[in-house]
Structures are given as C-alpha cells and as structure tokens.
Amino acid sequence: MSDRIMTRQTIERKIARLRAGKQPRVLDLFAGCGGLSLGFEAAGFELAAAVEFDPDAARSHGLNFHPGKEAHSQARDILTTHPEDLARELGLGPVAEAIDVIVGGPPCQAFARVGRPKLREIDAHPQAFKHDPRARLYLEYLSYVEAFQPLVVLVENVPDVLNHGGQNIAEEICEVLEQKGYLCRYTLLNAAFYGVPQTRQRMFLIAYRGEIADRVVFPESTHWVELPPGYEGSRAVALKLLNDGNISGDANDYTDPPEATPELIPAVTAEQALGDLPPIYARDLLKSGELRRGARRFDKPMPYGAHTKLSAYARLMRTWPGFQALPEGLKDHVIRYLPRDYELFARLNPGDQYPQAWKHAHDMLAERVQELRGRGIYIFEGTPEYERLKEQIIPPYDVNKFPNKWRKMEADQPARTLMAHLGKDGYSHIHYDSAQARTISVREAARLQSFPDGFVFNGTMNPAFRQIGNAVPPLMAKALATTIIKQIREGVRAGETETCPKAAVCV
Template identity: 50%
Template sequence: MTSDSKTIRHEKLSRLQMGGKARTLEICSGAGGLSLGMLKAGFDLSAHIEFDPEAAKSYALNFGGADARSSAWARPRDMVETTAAQLVAELGFKTKAAESFDVLAAGLPCQAFARIGRSKLRSVAGEEDAFQKDPRASLYRHFLQFVEDTQPLAIIIENVPDILNFGGHNVPEEICETLEQSGYRARYTILNAAYFGVPQVRERLFIVALADALDQVPEFPDPTHFLDLPKGYEGSRRVALKHVSDSSRYFHPIPVPDPKLPLAVGTREAIGDLPVITEHFKDPATIRRRKLSADLPYQANIGALSDYAHLMRSWGGFATSGSSDGHLVRVTPRDFPIFSRMAVGDDYPMARRIAEKLLAETLAQAGIADIGQDSQTYLDIRAKIVPPYDPAKFPNKWWKLDPDKPSRTLTAHMGKDTYSHIHYDSKQRRTVSVREAARLQSFPDGFQFAGAMNAAFRQIGNAVPPLLGYAVASSLLAQLGCHVSRPEVEKKVARRRAA
C-alpha cells in the first residue's frame, strides 16, 4: 500500500463517521439483486457495470430515475474495456475514481478464475507470463485493477461454491491472500439463501474484505430461518469444501441456523397470493398476446396474507397496489397433462412414467392399444404425449414445487427451460411464471425486468437474491459504523411476527 492509498481510505472512513452514506460500485451487477439488498440496507447505489444489455436496462429501470431508459445507467459496459475513470466521467461525477466509492461489489463469472494459481495472482502486477493471457483470468485481473483505482473501504464478492475447488484450486483463499497484500482483511464463507428468508435453497460463496483502516475482521450475518438442507445440497457442499484447509486464516465457519428459528419460507407462502394462470391451456392466444409489463390483480379471498407476500408487495420503493406484472408462462401443450398428474416433489423420471401411462390410455381410447411401436401412427402419437429426454441422463430436468418447503435453486438456464420449477397447483398445470420466479428469488413485485420472458427468467436466475444481499449488506454496514436502514414495512412485519 502507498501512503496515498492510506490517506484516501482514511478520508472515506471519516466521511462515513460524519454520517455520509456508503457509496457503492457494483461490477457484473446483473439486473440488480445484490444492489437491491444493499439499497434496502442503506447503501447508496452510485454506479454499476453490466455487460448484458437487457440486464443493464433492468438495472436502470429500477435504480436509474425518471430518464432511466435513455440514461448512462442503461448503457451496457464491459468491465474489461471500461476503466473506473471512464465510468465516473460518463456518469457525470465531479470526483475522481479513487474518491467516488466506499464499497466495491462484484458477482464475477466463475470462468474468470479458471486455473489461477497462487503464483499467478501474485504476478498480476505486470510480470510477463503467457498464462496471464488466458481470457478467463482477465476478469479477475481487471477486478483487482478496480480495487486499485477506487480504493474501497469494503469489498463484496459473490460466486458459486464450486469456486472453492476450481480445477483443484481454492480460489477464494487465493483472492483473500491477494487482497491482504493490498491492505485488506478478507474472509470467505458459504451462505444459504433459505437461512435468510429467501424461499429457495441456494448456496453461494461470499468474500468480504475490509480495509485495514477499519481495524476489523470481516463478519457474516447470522441466519434468521431454519432449514435442514436436502441431502443433495449437503453433498455438493462437501465437495466444494474439499480444498478448504483446517488451518485457513481466511475461511469463516459456515453459519448454522438455530432449530428454534422460524422455519424457512415455503413456496406457498411465497407465491400463493399471485394470480391463478390457466390461459395457457384454456385460451393460449390470450397468454401469447400478454406483455411482460401487463398487470393482473392479486388473488382475493385467500385468507391472511403471509408475511413474505406482504413484504414482496410492500418493499420500500417497489410497493404495488392490487396488481403486479410478469405473469407469463411457457406454452407447451404436450406437457400440461403430465404437470397435472405429477405429485409434489416428483422429478423427470416420474414425469416420464406418467407420460407413458397417458400414452397407453390414449392408444386404448383410440382402439389401437396393440399397434406396432415401429409404425408411424404410434410414433406420431407418442411424440405428442411423451417427452423425448432420457430419464437416466436428465433425472433433475423436471421438478414439482413442494408448497411447504423452499424451492430448489433457480438458474440462468430458466431463460431456456423452466421445467425445473413446476407449480405445485395441479389445476394450473404449468411451470412457474416470471413473477413467481422473481418471488422465489425474493425480488419484490414492483421490480421490473427489461426484455421478453426468456430474458427476464435469465436475469432472475443469474441474480443474487435481494434478501440474501440485504443480510450481507446489513452486516457489512454495521461494520462500517453506519446505521442499518429499517424501513417502516420491515418494522410492521416484525410487529406482526411478535404478535
């Protein structure tokens, strides 16, 4: 560290101690899941960088003000080609890059860390090395450059747990060591979104680093909800932790929820008040004409609204009144009868068996039960009823939500296939809608997504769940010595729970 770096960081700390808001730059922001959590906690969203055009537009729609669509906030940017100095100039800042941000956040693609060894990280300062030309390493090198150029007081990095065992390397361990050399105290751990009020079992790796000027070791939030992790997630966690040494100075023990905490939010609590959708099989033309921005009224006469649904409708700055948008679903007629017969928790092998039974029933009703399976008639009927995927190769391709438990992990692949999340209500016989996916990711109903249905699903699946982001941000803000925001709606929810 140079004396200039220390001076800049101490000046930023003094500004926060005088009551200033913590200013954030987020790199690879996506639509803004982490940003939304940070905003809720009380951070100032000063700038962001996002390469995907539709995600950048979504970010601007929700955080960019009245002229969002045409503003500099809506412009997609490549972090490799954009410098911090260029960014502050384009956004009209009156300060230099090193003076402009207190917190640097990033959800860098995991490919950025492929085969980065300890010696390669140390040589990032400019030593000639052919390995450094690997484009998959460039994003991390550029992230380190943003650290140098912005001199943040705090850093948040989010990624998948597999980054702990990426080609045999524990990348977070290496990142923390590198940041330590730049004047930060860094720690990493795994957080599960379901432990923090998100109706989804989603494991994510977080690194938090604090400048030495703060004289603190990074901490992580305590869980607010209890869940026994499904076996599949426990197994994945064990694999990810394989390269975490017992002697690591940087690994923070994974927070474990107290069984006395409220149970994790189930999918019925999360989406049960949203509109019933049946047009896809009753009147497909109607849903094909529906826009993502079209509002539909919430269900009426459903009894008491869950605390979670109340929060999703009342989130500060994103509240809705009587209706919400995003009620688009995939129109795939072949599979509607299968969805209807699937039981809660059924996966693709069971769906395939149901389809085979439907095929047998159809052939019997047509009086051709004994038709040869090589005949074109049989093959044509089969193609209209039975999905072609091999159950042995796609055991988890389909899954029907359990109304009493959190959802499985949402992925960006939902932009191409939502069958991993089939609605628990058999009468609706469909996969989840865009708004339901957003709810499962903890995006409030007033949050808008740019682009068409597939783009919205992709943005949702890529995002950090806002409530998980809020938990991490609240913990960080307290360590920065700032007041953690408690919007009125949260106080109301807390009072309701206490009652």
C-alpha cells in the same frame, strides 16, 4: 508522494465522510439486474454505479435504481470500460474518492486453472493476461479495487470456487486482497436461512480495509429448514479440499457459516411466497386460445384478486419501500407455452423429477392407446401412428441423463435453486398446484428470488428469467449488507479515538 501515503489519505477522507453521517457508496460489478444492489440499498447504502455487460440486465438495473438517467442503463463491458471511463460517464468525480464499497463477482471461468503464483503475477504485471486470457476478468475486477480504493469488498460465487479444478479461488482472492491492506474471510451461506424461499447456496467473501475492521462477521441465520441431501453433498464437495488439506496452501481465510437451528423461524415455503398471486390455469388458457406461441411481454396487467390472508413474506413483496406493488396489478405474470406437457405436469407428485415424469408420460401413452382401442382404433408400437402419438405425449429427453432437469415444487418447502437456465425452459420449477399445471411465471421466479413486486425487468420473458436466475437474492444481499454497514459504523466510531487500529496497515 508514495502510493501508500496517497492510499492512506484517501482511506482517511472516506472514513471522515462516513463519520459525518454520509451513506456508504456502492459500486456493483457484474451487477445483472441488481439483486445485490437492491439488498444494499435496502440496508442503507447509496447505489452509486454498476457495470453490467448484458443489455437487458443493464437496462433493468438502470430502470430500477436510476430511473430517467440513461447513462445508468447502458450496458458496459468491464474489459473495455476502465474505472476512469465509468467515473467520467456517470459523473462520479475523482475515481479514488468516489466509492466506499465494491460488490459483485467475476464469473468463475475467469479463474480456471490460474494458480496462486499466476494471480500474483497478474496483480504485479498488468500485461500478464496476454499470456493467459482466462485471467482477464479477474484482472479487471482487481483493477477496479485498485482504482476505487474501497473500504469494503464483497464477492459472491458458486460453491465450486472452493474446489475449482483443484484450486481454492476464494483463498487466492483473499491472499491478493490481503496484500493490498484488507482483512478477508469467506464462507458458504444458504439463502433459505435468511428468509428467501429458496435453498440457494453460494460462496460469499468479505474484505475490509484494516483501518475500519479487525474482524469479518457474517450475518446470523434467521430461518431454519432441513436442507435436502443434495445441498449438504455439494457443500461437502466444495469443502473437500479444505477438509483434506489438499489445496495449494492452507485455507486460512475460510470461516464456518453461522449456524441455523430448528429453534429459528421456519424457512419461507413456496406456497407462502406464491400463494397470493393470481392463478394461471394453463390448460384452460390453451383451450381458449389465450395462450399461444410467441414472445411474452409484460404490458398487460393482471389484478391480484381477493386474498383474505397474506403471508408475511407476500406482504413484504407487495410493500417493499420504493418497489411497492402497482395498483393495477402485475405486468410480468406470464408463463411458457408448453402444450405437450400441461397434462403431464398435472399428474406429477410434489418432488417428482424427470424419471418420475417420464414414467407418468408412458402411463399416459398407454392409457391413450387403450382409449383409442375402445373406440375401435388400433395403434401398434413401432408404427408411424404410434410414433406420432408418442411424440405428442412423451418428452424426448433421455431418462438416464439430467434426472433433475425437471422438478415439481413442494408447496410446504422452499424451492430448489433457481438458475439462469430458467431462460431456456423452466422445467426445474414446475408449479406445486396441479390444477394450474405449468412451470412458474416470471413474477413467481422473482418472488422465489425475493425480488419485490414493484421491481421491473426489461425485455421479454426469456431475458427476464435469465436475469432472475443469475441474480443474488435481494434478501440474502440485505442480510449481508446489514452486517457490513454495522461493522463500517463500528469501525468509523472506533477510529475517532484510535488513530491506527491494531489491524490496520499503517504508514
């Protein structure tokens, strides 16, 4: 029996299963702690399995989605874990029958400078990666699609994949998937337009088997905010090759995102997202000795305290089905030990970045020198005493480099994009409340990504920050998943009376 006939029969059995009322089963590749997984589960999908290389993120994923099942908490390298291995280890059954939807996104380095002819070669010749190992992760992702034969594929990545060294990676992915019988489209979506308190912009690609869909729809925006200039600039750069027609081939599969307009609900602000959480006054904790250097663990609960009026967003974060807040409070509301900077944080104005922080710090140094003179202590610039004082007050970073390394959030605006770099220092998200004078806590970072309060992060503070920064916001994922499951159901119903839909690749 030919491969094409076997594929057709596999797809037909999956459609028949869904027609019988079963949930679509999801495999999350490069899953992290589970932002995509959580959104798809909330939209009605069954989370069957995940592959994640980082041990802390893999354990977080297992603890949240398959508690008590150790096999689902194991870190797995997609380079060495083949589809058959995964199916056997997790008891998924026959590979081709096990999964209906694959979500995830290979790191963009996997595609660097690997041109469209090269991708075709990789797809056709499994040993081609030996000649260009940068393509290996793409090959493994593609091998999972080939093995599991999903009805739907979702890929997420940074906007730069549309202009990655002169390449449009999303277009190339679509071309390969289309050769396999999928209808494919991609666009850029901003999480703030979907109820996430963060102006996070990412590329999303959706592909459907032709047997269940003749079009690809992206979710309609539900919220509106005027995006900061930098975001429109990054979108323009990402789309430049498309607009100028300079890419290798046409961008046939790009589609404009659904429009967000001022008539929609205002975007969720940082204060609406964080305002109900217990305050942490860093300077007071430093003086009392309660805040010290060392690993921050999550085993000490912090009660929410009295809060007369919760925002709709805060209420959702506390009551998300299956991930409700714990009665004893939060166990991961912990912050970084940054004793040099707390006073400086208190001085910053909303929206201030590192150049403004650097100026404030120099003002503080001048004030301190003047205060000492008033006490009869004279310190002059260039002396060892002056340098020691300067080191205690002024951050050492070059003011002319990385101006957005620091940023104090605005209470009345969504936060800027959270990155995995949160695992390093957190200066990109300084709390808007000057009285608290600190960077955001682990739980606050989770709130800004739309992880509910009952979601568990394995490890200590730095790994948790990294997991959160790397994740797809669950509410963004839920918006995509809700649209996808609607299209799946429509396609399944249409197939009851139409043996071979017009968009299908029929044999």
